[in-house]
Amino acid sequence: xxxxxxxxxxxxxxxxxxxxxxxxxxxxxxxxxxxxxxxxxxxxxxxxxxxxxxxxxxxxxxxxxxxxxxxxxxxxxxxxxxxxxxxxxxxxxxxxxxxxxxxxxxxxxxxxxxxxxxxxxxxxxxxxxxxxxxxxxxxxxxxxxxxxxxxxxxxxxxxxxxxxxxxxxxxxxxxxxxxxxxxxxxxxxxxxxxxxxxxxxxxxxxxxxxxxxxxxxxxxxxxxxxxxxxxxxxxxxxxxxxxxxxxxxxxxxxxxxxxxxxxxxxxxxxxxxxxxxxxxxxxxxxxxxxxxxxxxxxxxxxxxxxxxxxxxxxxxxxxxxxxxxxxxxxxxxxxxxxxxxxxxxxxxxxxxxxxxxxxxxxxxxxxxxxxxxxxxxxxxxxxxxxxxxxxxxxxxxxxxxxxxxxxxxxxxxxxxxxxxxxxxxxxxxxxxxxxxxxxxxxxxxxxxxxxxxxxxxxxxxx
Amino acid sequence: xxxxxxxxxxxxxxxxxxxxxxxxxxxxxxxxxxxxxxxxxxxxxxxxxxxxxxxxxxxxxxxxxxxxxxxxxxxxxxxxxxxxxxxxxxxxxxxxx
Numbered sequence: 001x002x003x004x005x006x007x008x009x010x011x012x013x014x015x016x017x018x019x020x021x022x023x024x025x026x027x028x029x030x031x032x033x034x035x036x037x038x039x040x041x042x043x044x045x046x047x048x049x050x051x052x053x054x055x056x057x058x059x060x061x062x063x064x065x066x067x068x069x070x071x072x073x074x075x076x077x078x079x080x081x082x083x084x085x086x087x088x089x090x091x092x093x094x095x096x097x098x099x100x101x102x103x104x105x106x107x108x109x110x111x112x113x114x115x116x117x118x119x120x121x122x123x124x125x126x127x128x129x130x131x132x133x134x135x136x137x138x139x140x141x142x143x144x145x146x147x148x149x150x151x152x153x154x155x156x157x158x159x160x161x162x163x164x165x166x167x168x169x170x171x172x173x174x175x176x177x178x179x180x181x182x183x184x185x186x187x188x189x190x191x192x193x194x195x196x197x198x199x200x201x202x203x204x205x206x207x208x209x210x211x212x213x214x215x216x217x218x219x220x221x222x223x224x225x226x227x228x229x230x231x232x233x234x235x236x237x238x239x240x241x242x243x244x245x246x247x248x249x250x251x252x253x254x255x256x257x258x259x260x261x262x263x264x265x266x267x268x269x270x271x272x273x274x275x276x277x278x279x280x281x282x283x284x285x286x287x288x289x290x291x292x293x294x295x296x297x298x299x300x301x302x303x304x305x306x307x308x309x310x311x312x313x314x315x316x317x318x319x320x321x322x323x324x325x326x327x328x329x330x331x332x333x334x335x336x337x338x339x340x341x342x343x344x345x346x347x348x349x350x351x352x353x354x355x356x357x358x359x360x361x362x363x364x365x366x367x368x369x370x371x372x373x374x375x376x377x378x379x380x381x382x383x384x385x386x387x388x389x390x391x392x393x394x395x396x397x398x399x400x401x402x403x404x405x406x407x408x409x410x411x412x413x414x415x416x417x418x419x420x421x422x423x424x425x426x427x428x429x430x431x432x433x434x435x436x437x438x439x440x441x442x443x444x445x446x447x448x449x450x451x452x453x454x455x456x457x458x459x460x461x462x
Numbered sequence: 463x464x465x466x467x468x469x470x471x472x473x474x475x476x477x478x479x480x481x482x483x484x485x486x487x488x489x490x491x492x493x494x495x496x497x498x499x500x501x502x503x504x505x506x507x508x509x510x511x512x513x514x515x516x517x518x519x520x521x522x523x524x525x526x527x528x529x530x531x532x533x534x535x536x537x538x539x540x541x542x543x544x545x546x547x548x549x550x551x552x553x554x555x556x557x558x559x
Contacts (some may be wrong), residue, residue: 091543092543093542093543095535095539095542095543096533096535187519188518188519189519189521202516202517202518203518228526228531231521231524231526232517232521232524234519234521289507292503292504292506292507295500295501295502295503295504296504298497298500298501299501299504306478310479313479314545315544315545315552315554316543316544316552317543317544317545318543319545320545320546323555324555324556325555325556325557325559326554326555326556326557327479329554329555331479331480331481332481334478334479334480334481335480335481335482343478343480343482343490344490344493344494346478346480347471347474347475347478347480347490347494348494348497350474350477350478351466351474351494354477361501361504364504364505364509365504366514366515366516367507367512367513367514367515368504368507368509369514369515370512370515371507371509371512373515373518405493405496405497406493406496406497406500409497420518421518422519445518445520
């Protein structure tokens with residue numbers, strides 16, 4: 001889709017300006033879904049004109065020349081606000097830009113706006129946004145998923161052909177599943193996180209949300225590769241090959257039983273039949289320790305969150321509150337600027353890191369993380385990829401889980417394991433009536449191309 | 463079974479530089495206790511002699527040359543977001559009474 005669009009722009013069939021104007025018009029028509037927090041109209045039109053000029057002169061406008069896109073509002077961009085959906089960063093004007101956005105723009109993509117999220121990417125429904133929730137494009141009474149709910153909704157509403165999300169424990173895949181789009185969480189270290197609001201540094205990744213897996217591969221290809229400014233980035237290993245040979249696929253049977261809605265199970269069973277029809281060999285496999293992933297996650301991630309969010313003190317930037325002394329400035333600014341879920345995670349994090357509790361919680365969780373990774377490795381020795389649902393339910397109702405943080409966390413139970421192991425995983429829509437359900441495909445480290453190629457074949461297969 | 467008491471929450475809030483009200487501390491104490499009850503399941507997993515994992519993609523000790531990199535951002539650009547400034551410096555409220 002995007003490849004065709006780029007070809008049409010290059011051939012002069014449509015201009016970048018027309019596309020940007022269409023995107024902005026759609027964003028305005030769909031304002032009531034609250035997918036976006038801001039639009040950068042003037043900046044986008046200026047860039048579109050520059051690209052149209054280039055094409056008129058017969059120059060190459062890049063792999064994404066003239067294609068509009070949306071970034072999650074925890075990514076820094078020139079000339080656009082960055083709030084992370086929290087009052088704390090209201091008014092922040094980024095002095096530098098995220099490397100991922102920089103690379104996309106170098107290839108001609110055009111940022112048109114910033115998408116809603118759970119504040120600081122903490123949440124699974126986009127209801128933790130300080131500026132109000134995003135609504136599911138398929139049913140306005142339901143959540144779009146989260147934390148990249150605005151990005152997923154924006155793509156589902158066709159506001160732009162692609163959006164960027166961040167995924168720490170499922171924040172790209174789960175909203176993709178709930179909103180009926182493709183969401184790719186690449187191998188940890190594939191895309192530079194320079195210029196992105198840090199959440200949990202040992203699992204945070206950036207990835208594309210698109211209509212097709214092929215589009216996701218194109219966007220990922222442009223963004224991926226080593227960056228001196230993020231020392232966790234891997235040398236560029238990603239090259240997309242869309243040809244899929246018959247694969248050995250393991251269906252994670254621990255995710256097909258109790259606690260998973262029948263509607264989700266049925267959809268995944270249908271997907272299994274479709275994959276068999278395409279010539280793949282599918283066998284059930286049990287990974288009994290994955291069920292502890294959520295407990296590991298809610299120790300490790302709050303610990304990293306508490307550390308990463310210590311910088312928000314209202315001194316160098318941020319929405320500072322009136323105070324009589326320095327300590328009061330910190331405490332009042334943080335209390336007013338963070339959402340309740342941010343505060344909860346900071347408190348949990350500082351608790352598990354306190355002396356006396358460190359071994360019992362943080363170290364124990366890091367050890368169970370090893371046990372899970374070993375289990376993944378054994379399974380991925382036997383199988384090329386693993387599949388299962390993305391979430392135990394379809395998109396839930398707005399307000400349904402807000403009163404019970406633990407219940408909200410359980411929506412992440414099938415996405416956190418791949419995050420803790422750093423593995424590439426995609427959510428690809430399964431064709432069905434009613435609310436969307438995604439199929440999750442998980443591969444070994446650096447097999448992002450295999451994961452996306454299988455997803456692409458799955459989408460094309462009838 | 464870990465219970466996160468009202469006093470624990472107040473102490474944690476001080477350590478985390480967060481102002482919270484007594485009502486909030488009460489609610490958070492219940493929420494955190496429930497979350498830690500769930501986390502207790504980690505003790506079911508045998509981890510004797512298992513190394514902890516903190517990094518997952520195999521990179522180790524990534525270094526670069528100790529050289530100044532020009533990011534081409536001016537001092538004024540970097541200071542523009544600071545809520546209080548004085549003569550090119552960031553200003554903070556009184557530290558010592």
